[in-house]
Amino acid sequence: MIRSLTTITAVVSAVTAIVGLFVAYLAYRGYQRNESQRMRALAFGIICIAVLPYLLVTVTDPLMDVSDATVIVIITITHTVGLAAIYTTFD
Amino acid sequence: MIGHTYSLIGLSLSSSLSMRLQAQLTEVEVEGGAPIVVLLGILTFLVATVLSVIVTYRFIEGYRQTGSRPILLLATGMFFLAPAPMFIRLLTANIGAIPLTVQMLAPSLSELTGLLVILYVIYTRGSKR
16 A cells, blocks of 8 residues: 555656646746736746756656755755745735 | 655654754754755745745735635635645654655645646636736
């Protein structure tokens, strides 16, 4: 049961990244249509929160010799950058 | 290993925080990397969590000002996408009975839920402010 749970987790993580990419694309299209800064920031933020961390973990974890803590720091900073971008669109 | 890193956030946070209460940082043995990096991880995690709560709250404020339902949905999506996974990671990592895979699965499911809600808003409303 644990093995299938691991597979489910991997699938859900991948699906989350893919859906995130799609939602970011839609948000960016919304920005292009309405020149809404909020939409562009949302697109950037979603990439930073849902897509980049997945890529970082999948690509760097097995390939590069960085400690887990370093990866966590990089991912969390990516989160923060995306959130900060969204935050700046509020006045 | 995919997602294994995410659970270390909560584990590093809970174990390192409790250990820091007992010993100086230089004497602390933390897993996953050098103590200074783990501390940096804790700090950035806290900053990200606070920021995610603030951003979600801003969306809720926007809904209260305009009464616009799409903004409420956007706020809900943001909640599941950003702050909820952080709190889930923190919580599940501190409860020993929860297996590692669940610790990784739960935040991902929350993110996915948030994304689907946001997807619904953008897709059905088209133009949003």
